[in-house]
Amino acid sequence: MTLSIDRDETLLGGVHRVAVEVAARHATDVDRGGRFPTETIAALREERALAASIPTELGGGGAAFTTIAACCLELGRACGASAMVFAMHHIQLISLVRHRKPDTWVQDYLRRAATEQRLIASVTSEVGTGGDMGRSIAAVEPSGGELITFRKQAPTVSYGELADDLLVSLRRTDNAAPNDQVAVLSLRGQHELERTGSWDVLGMRGTCSPGYVVSAELSSEQILSVPFATIATESMVPVSHILWSHLWLGIAEDAFDRARSFVRAAARRTPGEQPASALRLSRLAAELSMLRAEIDSGLRDFLAWGDGEDRERLTTMAAILRFNNLKLVASEHAADVCRGALEVSGIMGFKNDTPFSVGRHLRDTMSATLMIANERIHQTNAGLLLIAKEA
Amino acid sequence: MTEKTTTIDKIREAIRSHARLSIDIGELPDGADLYQAGMTSHASVNLMLALEDTFDLEFPDHLLKRSAFESVTAIEAAVSEIQAELAA
Numbered sequence: 001m002t003l004s005i006d007r008d009e010t011l012l013g014g015v016h017r018v019a020v021e022v023a024a025r026h027a028t029d030v031d032r033g034g035r036f037p038t039e040t041i042a043a044l045r046e047e048r049a050l051a052a053s054i055p056t057e058l059g060g061g062g063a064a065f066t067t068i069a070a071c072c073l074e075l076g077r078a079c080g081a082s083a084m085v086f087a088m089h090h091i092q093l094i095s096l097v098r099h100r101k102p103d104t105w106v107q108d109y110l111r112r113a114a115t116e117q118r119l120i121a122s123v124t125s126e127v128g129t130g131g132d133m134g135r136s137i138a139a140v141e142p143s144g145g146e147l148i149t150f151r152k153q154a155p156t157v158s159y160g161e162l163a164d165d166l167l168v169s170l171r172r173t174d175n176a177a178p179n180d181q182v183a184v185l186s187l188r189g190q191h192e193l194e195r196t197g198s199w200d201v202l203g204m205r206g207t208c209s210p211g212y213v214v215s216a217e218l219s220s221e222q223i224l225s226v227p228f229a230t231i232a233t234e235s236m237v238p239v240s241h242i243l244w245s246h247l248w249l250g251i252a253e254d255a256f257d258r259a260r261s262f263v264r265a266a267a268r269r270t271p272g273e274q275p276a277s278a279l280r281l282s283r284l285a286a287e288l289s290m291l292r293a294e295i296d297s298g299l300r301d302f303l304a305w306g307d308g309e310d311r312e313r314l315t316t317m318a319a320i321l322r323f324n325n326l327k328l329v330a331s332e333h334a335a336d337v338c339r340g341a342l343e344v345s346g347i348m349g350f351k352n353d354t355p356f357s358v359g360r361h362l363r364d365t366m367s368a369t370l371m372i373a374n375e376r377i378h379q380t381n382a383g384l385l386l387i388a389k390e391a
Numbered sequence: 392m393t394e395k396t397t398t399i400d401k402i403r404e405a406i407r408s409h410a411r412l413s414i415d416i417g418e419l420p421d422g423a424d425l426y427q428a429g430m431t432s433h434a435s436v437n438l439m440l441a442l443e444d445t446f447d448l449e450f451p452d453h454l455l456k457r458s459a460f461e462s463v464t465a466i467e468a469a470v471s472e473i474q475a476e477l478a479a
Binding site for chain 1: 413426427428429430431432433436439440443449450451452453455456457458
């Protein structure tokens with residue numbers, strides 16, 4: 001027990017250092033240029049943080065889920081794009097880890113991913129499905145012998161060209177129903193990415209997420225044995241919502257800190273006279289307190305309901321509603337806190353080149369209600385609320 | 392006709408009307424996976440509402456999970472469990 005606490009603290013300390021010394025230093029440039037945060041990901045690789053969520057028996061860092069979430073928060077304070085890449089990567093990795101079977105290709109892959117600190121991207125959305133991750137058009141096609149092939153039109157693949165490997169959702173076979181899906185892990189060299197659009201966006205510019213036609217030829221043993229629907233419900237969706245919420249909170253925390261610094265600087269200039277901005281800061285602090293509480297509660301619920309072997313509770317409507325609400329709340333309120341920070345600091349926050357600048361924070365958190373569109377989540381929740389009892 | 396058969400028939404009728412499978416429920420055995428047969432999450436909610444109406448009961452939260460509605464057999468087991476509790 002002591003060993004794992006030390007290990008988690010070491011990892012978090014290392015990621016904190018990367019956040020402060022590397023990610024923060026390059027955040028403006030990553031945002032301005034809409035470029036991948038190469039230095040930060042390289043530094044995280046050196047800390048062996050990319051394999052942190054792989055169990056130690058497979059050569060990984062064996063970090064607790066709470067530690068991964070804390071790392072997302074720390075990185076979010078420094079650079080939203082870096083944090084999002086880190087989060088998206090661990091969402092895929094944690095899904096692979098939670099649903100692995102012994103003596104399979106996936107288990108061997110995890111050992112390799114740990115040694116090489118491989119970066120994984122997600123190809124779950126698809127053109128023509130209206131943002132519904134539970135439906136696929138592209139299917140697994142046989143390609144002779146043990147080989148399979150696929151061709152999928154993805155409206156967006158975060159850091160697809162920078163990743164080593166891709167976790168792709170597909171229809172089980174060409175005859176399968178749209179919601180009868182499998183997950184396939186394609187390795188660098190096996191897939192081709194044909195870019196179909198651009199990524200010149202308001203925020204999260206460094207995630208490099210244009211659309212691609214993704215095609216690959218690989219072995220049938222690279223199909224995960226657990227159905228994608230199970231992976232999504234028990235792991236990918238709740239883990240996504242928790243890790244995203246933590247990084248959005250990190251961005252909001254940094255925006256709040258900058259607003260607080262602004263108020264303190266004003267107060268020091270006029271000791272004895274509380275600046276007007278102090279009152280605005282207080283309102284912001286209350287909102288931040290509520291945001292922190294909901295995010296912490298979401299993490300605790302996940303640990304209580306499904307961090308271990310028994311995950312059935314995660315498949316209940318009550319759980320689906322709970323983790324959807326986490327995303328809905330965190331996405332809106334994180335952006336609200338950043339907007340509020342701007343209202344506190346005024347022109348100094350509005351300018352991009354002061355210690356109180358929060359433009360990037362606001363723009364990065366404005367991606368939150370769009371990924372996945374909150375309207376879609378509300379549609380799902382509205383349906384679940386027709387039948388769920390206590391949730 | 393046994394009580395169980397009637398229950399199964401009612402379940403199949405609800406599936407026919409609301410589950411929106413890509414094939415006819417008549418062609419599927421009781422143990423067939425309804426999700427693989429095309430039932431989406433949205434359709435499963437409509438099916439659950441229809442079953443509550445048909446059997447005049449409410450599914451408690453712990454039974455509102457994917458596996459409970461996976462097949463005709465699974466649904467019959469869930470319905471029986473609730474009916475037994477109501478009778479007790």
